[in-house]
Amino acid sequence: MRYAQGGGLTDAGRAARERIRLQAVERFEDGQKNREIAAALRVSERSVERWRRQWRERGEAGVRSKGSPGRPRLSEAQIARLARELERGPLVHGWADQRWTLARIKTLIGRLFHVSYTVEGTWRLLRRHGWSWQQPARRAIERDDQAVEVWKKETWPLVKAPRRSATPGWSSRTKPGSR
Structure with a gap:
């Protein structure tokens, strides 16, 4: 069953639905028809047909709520361990560079805790526990900002192409001077 706002039932909503199903069970036992x-x-x-089939197959337990369908959650101890493992870096865990991606963290969670998350679920988990998205500043260690400024002022004007003139030019279809 899908819900318009993209979420499922709350615990209270699930309990209300379960009460309706249990009322249906009482009516099954009284012999009432599905339409009634x-x-x-x-x-x-x-x-009602689905509930009756579940009731026939498994009794009252067949129509009871199965609880929240939420994804498996990591405990606080597991979150703390995940944080320690992330701080150790990707190289320790077998990746060739020092970048943690959501896909890599998802894989790490699966390896460590045998719990499967989607990439989006991984992002939500990290955000919920105070982690933020960060992109490293991609600057060479050897970069000399003062030398870059000198190059911009002195060398670049000599190298860049001259601007086109604002006067109308000619195309390959017209011959120069034929106007």
Whole structure:
């Protein structure tokens, strides 16, 4: 079942749905028809049919709520361990450079805790625990800002192409002087 706002039911909403299903079970036991149950509980007949099938197969436990369908969460101890492992760096964990990407962190979480997250879920997990996106400043250590400024002022004007004139030119279709 999909929900318009992109989320599922809250715990209270899930409990209310479960109460409706349990009322349907009482009506199953009384021998009422699906149409009557659907009208009385203000749900679709298809839902009542599905609940009845689950009730026949597994009894009352078949229609009870299974709880929140949320993704597996890491405990605080696991988050602390993940932080320590991230601080050790990607090289220690087998990557060739010093960049942590979300895909790499997702893989690391899977290796360490045997829990699967999506890349987006990994980002949410990190953000929820105070991590932020950072991009390193890509500057060479050897860079000399003063020398760059001198080059811009002295060398660049000599190297750059001259601007085109504002006068109309001629194209390959017209011959010069034929105007």
